[in-house]
Amino acid sequence: xxxxxxxxxxxxxxxKIKYEDNHRVNNxxxxxxxxxHYKWFPEENDWFPCTEEYFYKAKNKTDGLYPNxxxxxxxxxxxxxxxxxxxxxxxxxxxxxxxxxxxxxRYIKDYEYLKDNLKRFYKNNPDKVKQYSTYxxxxxxxxxxxxxxxxxKKYFNYECAYCGLPLSKHYITRKGVTKLGDFxxxxxxxxxxxxxxxxxxxxxxxxxxxxxxxxxxxxxxxxNYTEERYSRIMKWLIEDYKLYIEPPKPxxxxxxxxxxxxx
Numbered sequence: 001x002x003x004x005x006x007x008x009x010x011x012x013x014x015x016k017i018k019y020e021d022n023h024r025v026n027n028x029x030x031x032x033x034x035x036x037h038y039k040w041f042p043e044e045n046d047w048f049p050c051t052e053e054y055f056y057k058a059k060n061k062t063d064g065l066y067p068n069x070x071x072x073x074x075x076x077x078x079x080x081x082x083x084x085x086x087x088x089x090x091x092x093x094x095x096x097x098x099x100x101x102x103x104x105x106r107y108i109k110d111y112e113y114l115k116d117n118l119k120r121f122y123k124n125n126p127d128k129v130k131q132y133s134t135y136x137x138x139x140x141x142x143x144x145x146x147x148x149x150x151x152x153k154k155y156f157n158y159e160c161a162y163c164g165l166p167l168s169k170h171y172i173t174r175k176g177v178t179k180l181g182d183f184x185x186x187x188x189x190x191x192x193x194x195x196x197x198x199x200x201x202x203x204x205x206x207x208x209x210x211x212x213x214x215x216x217x218x219x220x221x222x223x224n225y226t227e228e229r230y231s232r233i234m235k236w237l238i239e240d241y242k243l244y245i246e247p248p249k250p251x252x253x254x255x256x257x258x259x260x261x262x263x
Contacts, residue, residue: 019062023050032065036072078223081205082163089173142185143194151244152236153183153201161186161200161233162210163224170203188215188237196241200233 022033030050037046048054048069055065056073066073081088122129144152158167160183172181186202187194190212202210210218219225219233 017067022067023063032063034067034069034072036068036076040072040075075223082223085205141194142187142199144185144196144199145246148196148244148246149185149199152196152199152241155236155240155244156201156232159201160203160206161229161236162202162206162219162222164229165203165205167201172204186210188233196245197237199241200236 017035022035024031024033024047026047031047032050032055034046034048037044050063050065052065054069056070057064058066061067068076142149153167159165160170167183168180170181170183171178181204183201183203184207186200186207187198188200189198192198206224209222215233219230
C-alpha cells in the first residue's frame with residue numbers, strides 16, 4: 001500500500017520518475033517496471049524484460065519504450081472506450097476519413113485493374129465463391145422468430161448480456177445519422193448453430209470486440225466480466241432457452257380455400 005501511495009503521489013506532483021527507479025539489471029538482463037501494473041494486476045510482478053515484446057515503442061523516451069506494459073495499455077484503452085463512447089466514435093470517424101484519403105492517394109490508379117482481376121476470379125472459381133457465400137450466410141443470420149427474440153431480450157432485462165448496457169441507451173450511427181437501434185443477435189459460439197440456443201443480445205461494441213473469439217477466453221478476460229453475468233449467460237444457453245423456443249412449423253402445401261395441410 002505504501003508503494004502504491006508513493007507512486008500516485010509522484011504522479012500527482014508531476015515529477016518525472018528517474019531512469020534508475022524503473023530499470024534494474026537482474027541476472028544480466030535489463031528489466032523495466034510497469035507504472036500501471038499495480039492498478040490492473042496488483043497480484044502480479046510488475047518487472048519485465050526491457051524489450052519490445054512487453055512494451056510498445058516510444059520515440060521520445062530514453063529507452064525507446066512506453067512506461068506501461070502492453071497489457072496495461074490495452075486495459076486502459078478499453079476502459080477509456082467504455083467510459084467515453086462519444087469521443088471514441090468521433091475518433092473512429094476521423095480514422096475512417098484518413099483511411100479513405102490514403103486509399104484514394106495510393107490505390108485509385110490500380111482500382112480498375114483490381115476490379116478486372118476480381119471479376120476474373122469470380123468467373124473462373126464459381127465453386128469457391130459459392131462455398132464462401134453459403135458459409136458467410138450461415139453464420140450471419142439467426143433462424144429465430146420475433147417472439148423468440150423478444151423473449152431472449154426480456155430474459156436479459158433488455159440489457160446487453162456482456163456489459164449490461166440498456167436498450168434505451170444503445171445508439172447506432174449509420175451514414176452520419178445517430179439513432180436508437182436494436183441489439184445484435186450474437187452468436188456465442190461463432191461456429192455453432194443459428195437457433196435460440198446460441199443467441200444472446202449484444203450491443204455493437206461487445207459484438208465487434210468478441211468477433212470470432214471463444215466466449216470463455218474473451219469474456220473472462222474482459223473488463224465487463226462478472227460471475228453473475230457469466231452464470232446467467234451459461235444458464236440461458238444450457239437450460240432456459242428451452243422454455244421460449246418454438247416448435248418447428250409443419251411442412252406441407254396450403255390451399256387458398258382452406259388452411260388445411262395437404263399430405
